[in-house]
Amino acid sequence: MTAIARMRSGSGSRRLMPVAVVAGVIVLVGLLFALPYNGLVSKEASADRAFADLDVQLQRRNDLIPNLVGAVKGALNQEQTVFGDLAVARQAYAGARSLEDKAAASGQIDAGIGRLLAIVENYPELRSNENIRDLQTQLEGTENRIAQSRRDFNGAVTSYNVAIRRFPRRIVAGVFGFDRRPLFEAAPESTENPTVDLGNSTTTVP
Numbered sequence: 001m002t003a004i005a006r007m008r009s010g011s012g013s014r015r016l017m018p019v020a021v022v023a024g025v026i027v028l029v030g031l032l033f034a035l036p037y038n039g040l041v042s043k044e045a046s047a048d049r050a051f052a053d054l055d056v057q058l059q060r061r062n063d064l065i066p067n068l069v070g071a072v073k074g075a076l077n078q079e080q081t082v083f084g085d086l087a088v089a090r091q092a093y094a095g096a097r098s099l100e101d102k103a104a105a106s107g108q109i110d111a112g113i114g115r116l117l118a119i120v121e122n123y124p125e126l127r128s129n130e131n132i133r134d135l136q137t138q139l140e141g142t143e144n145r146i147a148q149s150r151r152d153f154n155g156a157v158t159s160y161n162v163a164i165r166r167f168p169r170r171i172v173a174g175v176f177g178f179d180r181r182p183l184f185e186a187a188p189e190s191t192e193n194p195t196v197d198l199g200n201s202t203t204t205v206p
Contacts, residue, residue, distance in 0.1 A: 036172040037172050039163065040163060040164060040176075046160070047153070047156040047160045049156075050153040050155075051153050053149050053152065054149035054150055054184065055102070056149075058102070061143070062093055064135065064139050064142060067135055069083055069086060071129065072116065072119065075125055075129050076119075082112055085108070085111075085112045086109065086116065088108070089105055089109045092104070092105035099182060099184065103182075150184050153183075157181045157183055157184075161181060164178045164179075
């Protein structure tokens with residue numbers, strides 16, 4: 001190889017070196033973003049899947065309510081305010097689109113069911129009704145699954161919310177718009193003792 005050829009070869013290698021360095025930096029930066037991004041996508045998908053499971057159980061409860069209300073109405077043969085409240089709450093849940101709206105409607109249903117079951121407990125003829133007992137059993141099983149699904153969802157969301165606040169995922173979350181998500185919490189009214197209107201008196205059931 002002549003001296004001129006060697007000079008040209010060396011000059012070409014020196015020109016390619018900056019390109020290689022830039023390419024290496026790009027690949028490194030890509031990996032630094034890709035790994036946290038993929039992790040956040042997985043956690044977000046887990047939260048979505050957990051909410052879908054919770055939504056299935058909440059919808060099942062929503063579908064059971066008309067049967068229970070109908071059975072109680074038929075046995076009582078009188079109107080109660082709780083029936084209207086539950087109907088409004090069911091409509092609110094059916095029309096809810098955001099997690100916050102679904103949680104609020106679910107809290108209204110929680111409170112309404114508590115009052116409805118309190119009515120059942122105050123009427124011996126309702127407690128002895130086989131159809132009502134069967135519906136109560138189904139509702140109780142659904143409530144247990146809702147409680148577990150709510151815990152699973154809140155666990156997945158908590159894991160996601162923690163992840164988007166930790167470095168370096170916090171930078172990736174800001175760049176790609178991974179926002180904090182709310183937990184699915186019980187509404188304050190759902191934890192209150194239900195008030196039962198028995199027509200001529202009002203009692204609070206512990």
